[in-house]
Amino acid sequence: xxxxxxxxxxxxxxxxxxxxxxxxxxxxxxxxxxxxxxxxxxxxxxxxxxxxxxxxxxxxxxxxxxxxxxxxxxxxxxxxxxxxxxxxxxxxxxxxxxxxxxxxxxxxxxxxxxxxxxxxxxxxxxxxxxxxxxxxxxxxxxxxxxxxxxxxxxxxxxxxxxxxxxxxxxxxxxxxxxxxxxxxxxxxxxxxxxxxxxxxxxxxxxxxxxxxxxxxxxxxxxxxxxxxxxxxxxxxxxxxxxxxxxxxxxxxxx
Amino acid sequence: xxxxxxxxxxxxxxxxxxxxxxxxxxxxxxxxxxxxxxxxxxxxxxxxxxxxxxxxxxxxxxxxxxxxxxxxxxxxxxxxxxxxxxxxxxxxxxxxxxxxxxxxxxxxxxxxxxxxxxxxxxxxxxxxxxxxxxxxxxxxxxxxxxxxxxxxxxxxxxxxxxxxxxxxxxxxxxxxxxxxxxxxxxxxxxxxxxxxxxxxxxxxxxxxxxxxxxxxxxxxxxxxxxxxxxxxxxxxxxxxxxxxxxxxxxxxxxxxxxxxxxxxxxxxxxxxx
Numbered sequence: 001x002x003x004x005x006x007x008x009x010x011x012x013x014x015x016x017x018x019x020x021x022x023x024x025x026x027x028x029x030x031x032x033x034x035x036x037x038x039x040x041x042x043x044x045x046x047x048x049x050x051x052x053x054x055x056x057x058x059x060x061x062x063x064x065x066x067x068x069x070x071x072x073x074x075x076x077x078x079x080x081x082x083x084x085x086x087x088x089x090x091x092x093x094x095x096x097x098x099x100x101x102x103x104x105x106x107x108x109x110x111x112x113x114x115x116x117x118x119x120x121x122x123x124x125x126x127x128x129x130x131x132x133x134x135x136x137x138x139x140x141x142x143x144x145x146x147x148x149x150x151x152x153x154x155x156x157x158x159x160x161x162x163x164x165x166x167x168x169x170x171x172x173x174x175x176x177x178x179x180x181x182x183x184x185x186x187x188x189x190x191x192x193x194x195x196x197x198x199x200x201x202x203x204x205x206x207x208x209x210x211x212x213x214x215x216x217x218x219x220x221x222x223x224x225x226x227x228x229x230x231x232x233x234x235x236x237x238x239x240x241x242x243x244x245x246x247x248x249x250x251x252x253x254x
Numbered sequence: 255x256x257x258x259x260x261x262x263x264x265x266x267x268x269x270x271x272x273x274x275x276x277x278x279x280x281x282x283x284x285x286x287x288x289x290x291x292x293x294x295x296x297x298x299x300x301x302x303x304x305x306x307x308x309x310x311x312x313x314x315x316x317x318x319x320x321x322x323x324x325x326x327x328x329x330x331x332x333x334x335x336x337x338x339x340x341x342x343x344x345x346x347x348x349x350x351x352x353x354x355x356x357x358x359x360x361x362x363x364x365x366x367x368x369x370x371x372x373x374x375x376x377x378x379x380x381x382x383x384x385x386x387x388x389x390x391x392x393x394x395x396x397x398x399x400x401x402x403x404x405x406x407x408x409x410x411x412x413x414x415x416x417x418x419x420x421x422x423x424x425x426x427x428x429x430x431x432x433x434x435x436x437x438x439x440x441x442x443x444x445x446x447x448x449x450x451x452x453x454x455x456x457x458x459x460x461x462x463x464x465x466x467x468x469x470x471x472x473x474x475x476x477x478x479x480x481x482x483x484x485x486x487x488x489x490x491x492x493x494x495x496x497x498x499x500x501x502x503x504x505x506x507x508x509x510x511x512x513x514x515x516x517x518x519x520x521x522x523x524x525x526x527x
Contacts, residue, residue, distance in 0.1 A: 049438055078440035089431035094453040102432075102449040106440035113445050155435070162439050 001026055001062060002048060002166070002198070008056035009043050009222075017043035019222035020057070027165065028196045030189065032203045032213030032230070035241055040222045041202040045168045048200070049081040050074055061166070079106050082159030082197075086171035088151045092144035096135070096154050099143055100126040103162040129161040130154070132194075133187045149180035156187055160195070167191070169201035173208060181205070185212045206238060321502025328500045331488065332507050338402050339484035340511070342477070343470040346409025351463045354417035361418060362425040364433075365447055383415040387473050391482040402483030409470050409477075420462050421455075428454050457526040464519040471515055475508055 004023040010016050017040045025031055033041045046052040047059060050066050059066045061077070069077050082103075090099045104122040105113040118126075130136045133153040135146075143151060152172060159167055169188065173181035189212055192199045203209035209216060210230045218226035218233075218241035226237050239245055264277045296302070359365050361375045385393075391408035398404045432450035441449070452459075478486020485508060492500040 051434070051438055075440040075442060078438060081438070081440075083435060083438040085431065085435060087431055089435040091429075091432045091450060091453040093457070098453065099432075102436050103439050105436065105445045105449045106442075108445075110442070110445065113441075114448055158435070158439075168438075 001060075002200075003060040004044075004057070005059070006057035007047065007054050007059055009040075009047060009052060010055045017222055018047070018054070021222075021224060023217070023224065023227070025198060025200065027198055028192070029215055030192045030199045030201075030213050031215045031217060032201050032209035033217045033219060034203050034206055034209050035219035036243070039219045041219055042170055044219065045170055045200060045202055048166070048168055049078050049083065051083075075106065079162065080165045082162045082164035082167045084152070084155050084159050084167065084169040084172045086174045088148075088155045090143045090151055090154055090158075092142070094143060095140050096130065096143055096146070097123075097126060097139040099154055100129055100158045100161050103158045106162070125163070126157075126161045129157040132160055132191065133157045147180070148176050149184055152176060152184050153187060156184070156191070160191060160197075164197060166198040166200070169199065171202050171204050174204040181208055182211075188212065206233075317498055317501075320496075320498030321505065323499070324502035324506050325497075325499035326503060328503050329507070332485070332504055335478070335485040335488050336507055336511065339474045339478075339486075340471065340515075342402050342406045342409055342484055343467060343474045346406045346474075347413050347463060347467045347470050350410040350413025351417050351459075351466065353414050354421055355459075357414070357418040358421035358425055359444075359447060361422040364426055364428070364430060365443065365451070367443075379415050379418050382411065383419065385412075387412045388476070388480055391477045391480045395481050400481040400483075405474060405477040405482035405484055408482060409474060412473070413466050413470060417462060417466060421459065424455055424458055424462075425451060461523045461526045464523050468512075468516050468519050471512055 002023070002025040004021045007018055007021040008016070009018040019040075021044060033044065035041050043052055047054050048061065048066070050069060054067060061081075064077065066077065091102070101118050101122060104118060104126065108118075108122075127136060127139060130139055133156050135150055135153050135157070138146060138150065138154075143154060146154065156172075167188075172188070173184050176184060185208060188199055188201065191197055201209075201213065203213070210233055213230055216226065216228065216230045216233050217224055218237065220241055220243070225240055226233070235245065262283060263279055267275045267277065269275065357375065357379070360371055361379065363372070366372050366375075387408055390411055391405055394404035394407040394411075398407060428451045432454070433446050436446040436450040437443070474484045474486075475489070476486050478484045478488070479490050481487070485504060489501065489504050492504065
């Protein structure tokens, strides 16, 4: 369970990205966070795994106060949280399998990771993760040979190979076309259901968020302005989150 | 003052509608006098005389003529120092390049968080980099004695400092996305560097090693002049004795070796990038 209690994040340059967030996410939920660029979606997501530290309030993940973590305990904590990015963040010059195996280094002693000595168990975990997102046959292809959708699947497989309890996805389909977006989102749903992994995703496209997530959180200027099931989201609520009516092309057509 | 300005500045251009545009002063106004001064000063200081160039220049062709045909029988004696030269470069380049990896990590902007460590390593390496390889060789000859070991050390240290600089600049410009991804999975900075940054850079790293190796082969050839081993020793000796056919062979062998190694290295590097 993830609990935000009056969480505030002020950046060193004085920008207040989060202005008192209260939020509870249960294990196994699929949550979409929507809101304008700069509303604080990214900061909220990255505060969960402490890629950004919070300045005020309390953030508990499975009972652990994340702001008390540092060094080794922080790294241990992060192993249970996977992350997927808009720009995939793969090493493009190297093979798919090596990209996925990189998720295993956090569990390895330093000397083994320096020598690249992955155990057979690690290799099987990585290959099974690739199988789960349906691109097992691309395991030994270079990452830059793949399409955007395939690359994001590799990134998702890397995340799964980490065997996390939570997946944080920062605009996972924002740079993909509509058809591919749907396929990748289906993979997220599959992993959410089959492995009971909590998925929290920042979503750029409202209709995709509504279609795939069970719960939607709307953020505006660092505050939560809506939190409820996706079925309850209507035009009035979207207007409140985005500050104006959304046009049809902003609600990407399929 | 205004009169001087009028003299130096280009004439204003008046447009048909009466607008006046003032073109900028050409930098040649001060660059040319400075260059002229430096040139005259240098010619005086170095006692450069065109007359000497014409009077003695032909000697170059006398020596060149003496080298042709090269004394091929001398090859037996060239072989061993040639291999020594190559081996000095191989070992020096390898050791220097391997040590440059952790040093580059410590000097890079994006990997090393501690400003203090970065400052210390960068300052240290820029000081060492100011030594030309011949100076290093002279130094090591005193420390380790005459011979190939001093030369190898000089090549190693020289390669180390240059590779460190070249490589930390590559690290600085690497894609940080994969690094963030691996850091978020709970890896340490070194692990994330190794599995997210290095896979982007291995090709360029090997390419830099080969580039340095090419450079070091040429470096190693002159190191013999200061007693640091290799083919330079016999080159110095034969030139001193004016045995030009032997000198001719040494130069020919060096040219062929450097050409072969550069061609090989370039072919490999093309496939690396």
